[in-house]
Amino acid sequence: MRLTDELPVDHPLSRVYRFGAGLCGLILLVFGCLGFAGGLEAFSTDGQRIAGLSTNGLLSTISVLFGLLLMAGAAIGGNLASTVNTAVGVIFVASGFVHLFLIGRRGNILDFGMSNVIFSFLMGLLVMTFGMYGRVSGGLPHDNPYWRRRHPEQAARELAASYRRAGAADRPPAGLPER
Secondary structure, three states: OOOOHHHOOOOOOOOHHHHHHHHHHHHHHHHHHHHHHOOOOOOOOOOEEEEEEEEOOOHHHHHHHHHHHHOOOHHOOHHHHHHHHHHHHHHHHHHHHHHHOOOOOOOOOOOOHHHHHHHHHHHHHHHHHHHHHHOOOOOOOOOOHHHHHHHHHHHHHHHHHHHHHHHHHHHOOOOOOOO
């Protein structure tokens, strides 16, 4: 089974995924570009701050790369944007935990401070929320495309019942796929 088997190809939620990826990607891109404009050294850990966060050239590079990744996901849209948002969100939350441990240690090559850790957690949760919106829930409505893909037998029964209630005139011609 592939992940794409579970996902509907086109649905209205793709706008949410695209908007989320684009917004968060733009924030990361701006942060990274501000770091480059400040002329930061790649592995400097002397506490230079950009937009309230400590940063260095390496963190600026990583921010630009993830910003571009999210922007590419927004440009492509659909299920890819949702999957990219979810994956990037998980990476950001994991990075927050790792850097929480590394604050004040020699391994903190990205010059993370507590404000960076909080930003990483918040950005990760925001991006994951945009990515998982409408996909992950115990109470998805039955007209949600993800619910229909996960419960095809019950969705077919509900569709047949709605056709019976509406009458045979609403039934699609034989041989045509039902939506």
